[in-house]
Amino acid sequence: MAEDKAAAILEVLEVAGAQHGIDVVDVEVVGATKAPTVRVRIDWAYDPENAERGTISLDDVAAQTEWVSEVLDAFDPFAGSYTLEVSSPGLDRPLRREGDFERFAGETVALTTTAVEGRRRFSGKLVGMREGSVVIVDDEGEVEIPLSEVRRCTIKPTFEKGEKKSFDKPKKGKAQKA
Structure with missing residues (x-):
């Protein structure tokens, strides 16, 4: 049942996300049936022409959460209350398309x-x-x-000692490791 709800929520959010320049990476419904948690992972819609944009920031996620909440309230996927968590996809980003x-x-x-x-x-x-x-x-x-x-x-994020993993393009003028 949770997978069916997640798929329905994902479908609705993908349509709205396109209008906001957002890629809805994944939707997960977890927790109790009476008060579930809906986890929505978002990122900027991928544009090969503007690939240097990088991944979505915490401030960007906070700014996008309002429309996600409004879409879910209008869709009303649950009879009772639910908790909404909106986040970036993280380093262990799910791939599905x-x-x-x-x-x-x-x-x-x-x-x-x-x-x-x-x-x-x-x-x-x-x-x-x-x-x-x-x-x-x-x-x-x-x-x-x-x-x-x-x-x-x-x-699967991989790290070398002292290195931070990021999908962002390197900034010009910074020294790069060989």
């Missing part, structure tokens, strides 16, 4: 499939999409998983 898998090619991901038999969990470098399948390279080589069979996929 073809464009996500293309945009974050080169990142290390953890992927779980809906497969009933065989291997269900994969971890490796994301290559991108090929003919409707997500392509990753893991310890056993290249693997293609139909997008329709991807249950969950998230970026």
Whole structure:
């Protein structure tokens, strides 16, 4: 039931998000049935022409929360009260659409499939999409998983000692590590 509610909320928020230049990355419904928590992860809509914009800031999330709340109040997904949490997608950003898998090619991901038999969990470098399948390279080589069979996929942040991970483009004039 929670997954159905989350899917319905996601659908409604994606339409409204487009009007605000926002990508609704993920929606999760957790907690008690009588007073659930709705977690909405948002980011700036991806624009390859303006990729240096970077990820959404805390102030931006706070500014966008008002319309998210208004859309959910109008949609009224629950009979009683609920708690709304709006946040950025974080470093372990979920990937769910073809464009996500293309945009974050080169990142290390953890992927779980809906497969009933065989291997269900994969971890490796994301290559991108090929003919409707997500392509990753893991310890056993290249693997293609139909997008329709991807249950969950998230970026696995990797850090080198003393380094901070960010999806933001480097600022001009700053020294870069080789």
